[in-house]
Amino acid sequence: MMRWLLLLLPLAIALEHFMPGRPLLVFGVAAAGIVPLAAFMAQATGSLATRLGPALGGLLNATFGNAAELIIALAALRSGLHEMVKASIAGTIIGNILLVLGIAMVAGGARHGEQRYDARNARMQATMLTLAVISLIMPAAYEAIVPNSGPALDSISAWIAIALLLVYAASIAFTVAQSRAAKARRSNGGNGGNGDDHEDAGGHGHHGPQWSVGKATVVLAAVSIGIIWLSEILVGTVEPASQELGLSDAFTGVFVLAVVGGAAEQATAIVAARQNRMDLAMSIALGSGVQLALMVAPLLVLLSYVIGPHPMGLVFGPGLVLSILFAVLITGQVASDGRTDWLRGVQLIAVYLILGAVFFYVPDVS
Template identity: 45%
Template sequence: MLTKNTIFAVMLLLIPVSVAAHFLEWSPVVVFVTAGLAIVPLAAFMGTATEEIAIVVGPNVGGLLNATFGNATELIIAFFALKAGLIGVVKATLTGSIISNMLLVLGFSVFLGGLRYKEQEFQPIAARLNASAMNLAVVAILIPTSVDYTSNGIMPLNMQNLSFAVAIVLIVVYALTLLFSMKTHSYLYEVGVVAGSDPEQELEGDIGEKVNLWFWVGVLVIVTLGVALESEFLVDSLEEATSQLGLNTLFTGVILLPIIGNAAEHTTAVIVAMKNKMDLAMSIALGSSLQIALFVAPVLVIVGRFIGQPMDLDFNPFELVAVVVSVLLANSISSDGRSNWLEGVLLLATYAILALAFYFHP
């Protein structure tokens, strides 16, 4: 039987294919598809390396390491898109990552976990705290857009300055959430898994061998560079490939790119949910969305200012509608500390409707 890691190892063969496709100037569609698929196993091994290193360095540093590299793939892809001036794609990718985690990842986890267990329980306090922080994030991205649409035309520089100030506030809040979850109230976030360990290995009882720290540091450096290389290929071919495939920029950014960046996380969340570790599945889905909103988006706003690609938080109104709907539904389902397969269906159905809307959006 093929395991998740075996499948990801085989997918690494797509790396030389994508390199050849890029430098030999094959079809942009081939470059886009092979680079996108090559990112999936690299992101998975980045997560594994981070988890192994976290075992050695301890829960506090390990938690910070996991928090930093948790959405590194999305950050790298978005950075190259920002560098290329594809600001619309960057914004769509950010909102798409939130929507994907809230509806698709959580939906599959709740649905497939619910098929094996009639009702699953999880820690509602941590879920509610994440929900409250996500509400702040929604407000933060709603305000700049609201200012734009309720004024007679705010100057672009003023919008950039407003977004920069909001980004600073969000990063401060993100740092405080790390302090809260890893230090002052860490007991609320204990989900029954050894800090930093691979959830599959934890559940199968494979933990115990001594971790080779420098080996995993090397793996982390190599796969991070690999993700950066493949992200550059992906972004370079994005516009031509999506045009040939008949896809609009909004659909590509909101639906396709987040699935590529989150694929490894998707599988981990579903696997642990099917092992009746719903606490961990919730933590992965909701925590990842929170990190995108409070850390990745603000960092891109700040980086954009310094590389000459001004990025702001003035989003497409329909993207905001989709984010608000996703957050409200996910918060509603996670508030009681119990889940069942029908709630998973509701999340997945909402995601399907939004994906269709983005596909047909002009």
Template identity: 40%
Template structure:
């Protein structure tokens, strides 16, 4: 068993601990910390179960399954926060997930992979397609904010309607990216798909037949993990405001930095692990693909879900968050465009993330976020 899997097994102990902290009233801070730690292994189990089910269902359905459940943890946490009325925290978690994947995950992957291998290569064509998709996503979340900033007297209902329309466009584009990657141009992604079957779960699948016998087990694991993530997310969100106040943190910093790290921990570990095995195609695919899914699928779904549950959410983000996303997309695209990476490029991405993190930490309370 790998060190990563052993660590996630140990972290499962925090599930009963978080329940005890809640029911025995150990305090909001204890609940927040233990619930956050409990979500880490559950997210890993969700990812593993999804991969195992994908092996049985085949590349097309399996790819769709991965595309749908790839960021399920972040989506669940965001939905719970949205239902609680923490719209600004949800928006912060969206921008934070994009930033952390492009800068923290890809930066660590390039740094640690580059320390072991002088230079690593990945598909430049795929990198360019991903860059174009991220540019579209950046434009889509920039325009509603620009409309609000440049218009006097625009109503919240108008911004909400604009955001819903943009969300529908983004979901359609996300569907087309799936068609591109899984059907019309699947050959461009063959390397990453082949490697993910053995590397992403930390072990080689013995045979499709073996996995078919365990299909019911993995479906059960996926459902149980999803349910527990929802419960732990409820504990996390309920204790968030008091706990972050006790820690001296604003909700903006928590949403942009802490929540994405909790939700993306399993994917972070996977991307870094495979990069150290000189599998940068898969590593970049995990990091950039996760950012694309957040921008083109998770954010639009949250806009539509907010309207459905009576917690309206639009795509009018805080301008400072948009600057951070734009900076992240710009430097990530410029570094990945040539299909090569080294340790210095990884350091540059990490330095950008640290600088942005410091800026969010010292950013004053604004617009009710804090």
């Protein structure tokens, strides 16, 4: 069935070219076309997680999933649409750590009851998100205290971007080292209490045939290209489609674009939770938010010096900063003890709906 649904990809491309006056139809077909790609992405990510561990598997999924965000953001950056870039990044971070993780907890908890995951890895990811919030609050605070400080803010943003990229590189090195240590313990028949170990105990062999690392990586790359293509179609049609539906620009930028842009990656985390792979689901949801905040956003700040009409700072509007802060605070509390259930997922979704209700009536993202 999923293979037949892959026909939606060329259909969406054809509709975009031959029926540009039907944005709702194009948007619907493109959104549906992500479903089969998400299924293959979930299979590839699951196979990689089986062989590389949930931390590295989730990291690869987040990297391929965020490729669409990065490419779309670069196109917007080239046109000088800095506010749109910031809204999309903020919305995707909020969506991943509240909506995606919340739905994953509900889906997994409803099927398996209480689920467990590596609390140490989750706390590390939550700390990285807190660091990202600090990096957003400080430039906004500086702008409030020292008005009309454009050049200084650009320099501050550049230095913060470099610091965040260094921290993210250090976190990658740490994750790789931890995964190798866990793999070595498994090879020696030991169990050091790492999340990777109890993840293996969850029964990886019960989720269908596993692919080799090479095949899974190739499939993941190919699927990501298809998702990037569909994401560009979705982004091109989401504004006129939203206007037809009467949605505000703020709501569209922070919530609709964010959910649509990361749909396949989000579906992978939810599928992983349903398969009792909560370690993998947490790595995808939290890891994607961390990667956006500590790699994609700083990278865009530095690239804006060479590809945009003027540099992009890390000064986000107060509404976006507060929303990310609240999302990080409750996610850090919920994901701190290595256990999850459907009620915690409901709590995360509730915060997302509250933020969505506010943005629905706000005419501007700031």
